[in-house]
Amino acid sequence: MTLTDAIAANLLSPPILFFALGIIAALVKSDLKFPEAFYSALTIYLLTAIGFKGGVAIHEAGLSRVWKPALAAISLSALIPLWCFAVLRKPGRLPVPDAASIAAHFGSVSAVTFITAVNYLKSAGVPYEGFSSAFLAVMESPAIVVAVLLSKAGTKPSFQSLKPALHDAFLGRSVLLLVGALLVGWISGPPGLKSVEGLFVTPFFGVIALFLLEMGTVTGRRLGDLRKAGPFLLAFGIVAPLINGTVGALAGTAVGLSIGGTMLLATLSASASYIAAPAAMRMAVPEARPALSLATALGITFPFNIAIGLPLFLAIARHTHHLLLS
Amino acid sequence: MSIPLHPMKMVCVTTEALARPALELLLTDCGCLGFTIIPAEGAGSQGQRIGDIPETANILIKAIVNPKRAELLIERLWREFMPRFAMVVWEEDIRVLRPDKF
Numbered sequence: 504m505t506l507t508d509a510i511a512a513n514l515l516s517p518p519i520l521f522f523a524l525g526i527i528a529a530l531v532k533s534d535l536k537f538p539e540a541f542y543s544a545l546t547i548y549l550l551t552a553i554g555f556k557g558g559v560a561i562h563e564a565g566l567s568r569v570w571k572p573a574l575a576a577i578s579l580s581a582l583i584p585l586w587c588f589a590v591l592r593k594p595g596r597l598p599v600p601d602a603a604s605i606a607a608h609f610g611s612v613s614a615v616t617f618i619t620a621v622n623y624l625k626s627a628g629v630p631y632e633g634f635s636s637a638f639l640a641v642m643e644s645p646a647i648v649v650a651v652l653l654s655k656a657g658t659k660p661s662f663q664s665l666k667p668a669l670h671d672a673f674l675g676r677s678v679l680l681l682v683g684a685l686l687v688g689w690i691s692g693p694p695g696l697k698s699v700e701g702l703f704v705t706p707f708f709g710v711i712a713l714f715l716l717e718m719g720t721v722t723g724r725r726l727g728d729l730r731k732a733g734p735f736l737l738a739f740g741i742v743a744p745l746i747n748g749t750v751g752a753l754a755g756t757a758v759g760l761s762i763g764g765t766m767l768l769a770t771l772s773a774s775a776s777y778i779a780a781p782a783a784m785r786m787a788v789p790e791a792r793p794a795l796s797l798a799t800a801l802g803i804t805f806p807f808n809i810a811i812g813l814p815l816f817l818a819i820a821r822h823t824h825h826l827l828l829s
Numbered sequence: 830m831s832i833p834l835h836p837m838k839m840v841c842v843t844t845e846a847l848a849r850p851a852l853e854l855l856l857t858d859c860g861c862l863g864f865t866i867i868p869a870e871g872a873g874s875q876g877q878r879i880g881d882i883p884e885t886a887n888i889l890i891k892a893i894v895n896p897k898r899a900e901l902l903i904e905r906l907w908r909e910f911m912p913r914f915a916m917v918v919w920e921e922d923i924r925v926l927r928p929d930k931f
Contacts, residue, residue: 536881537881539868539880539881539882539883539886542881542882542883543883667851720881721881721882724879724881725879777884778884781884781885782847782884785845785847786847789912789913789914793885797884797885
């Protein structure tokens with residue numbers, strides 16, 4: 504299958520079509536609206552299920568196979584904000600708070616992009632390391648910490664001033680749920696998975712389609728904010744994931760992940776957070792304009808990644824494997 | 830029998846839901862004994878505030894306090910919160926039953 508065919512097939516898959524439906528619903532100002540509580544419930548379900556299954560996979564694979572790629576994932580999350588910040592500051596001419604905030608969003612990760620990527624690999628029949636959701640869990644926080652420090656560069660940040668951001672970075676609902684569910688899955692192992700698969704496994708991909716419908720409406724409502732973002736951020740929202748995804752694919756290949764696992768690490772590196780990062784940066788860097796970072800992460804990078812990025816990162820993962828391992 | 834109503838102030842704040850933990854601390858700090866928090870949506874001078882996901886949700890806080898505490902609360906909101914959060918603050922003259930509860 505050529506890359507164009509793969510992109511076309513992905514665009515016609517149920518989650519992406521539902522996402523498009525959500526955008527259309529928002530653009531035509533339909534009264535379709537998920538209650539905030541339902542959105543939160545779906546997020547809790549998806550994070551718990553993905554964390555739990557990842558924990559079971561760690562149980563099966565053993566920690567010795569997980570630590571090296573996890574370390575690579577942590578490093579990627581800590582390093583990506585550095586170059587993003589530099590580019591946003593100099594060619595982008597953004598003020599320090601905005602550059603730091605957007606850098607945090609791009610270094611941190613999007614769980615929904617990851618889950619959609621898992622769904623994509625499943626439907627494409629590409630095997631991957633089940634413990635990859637551990638990367639998702641460890642990649643949320645380092646970027647936020649690095650970006651907060653970048654925003655305070657030149658001043659001496661006290662622990663007291665960093666505390667709210669650190670709290671959100673390490674104990675915010677997405678990180679807490681993911682890490683917690685990973686531990687539960689790791690402790691309970693395959694017998695535990697068997698007892699909950701009726702809820703956490705079978706309906707999972709249907710729930711993603713439903714959630715992407717909601718994400719479409721959320722994205723659609725923010726498309727107006729793209730006008731505030733300007734052409735530089737529009738371009739950044741596409742170029743950054745391409746570069747980060749390629750670096751992620753190189754790192755994944757170098758630490759010995761399979762093609763599927765490499766694609767997942769590439770997707771995580773390319774994705775931009777819109778759960779943990781916005782909350783943490785709002786607390787730590789209140790001068791940053793949240794409309795800019797959310798419009799770029801949600802309005803450009805998220806749709807780009809799930810519609811075009813997924814087949815592209817799989818192709819890049821195949822190339823990096825070919826390049827480094829043959 | 831006349832109903833024993835006592836004058837009191839109600840301080841209202843519409844703001845980002847992300848400000849909630851810090852605001853709750855402030856209210857307790859200013860001697861406020863109780864408050865009500867309601868999810869809110871609407872529009873302001875800078876456009877529509879979309880409340881569809883927790884990250885951009887908004888809240889309306891109502892706190893009934895005596896005039897002295899109301900002044901302290903509003904002063905601290907103005908100094909410590911308004912530079913950091915999208916926020917509208919106003920005060921209303923009200924009358925309450927059982928003033929010892931405020």
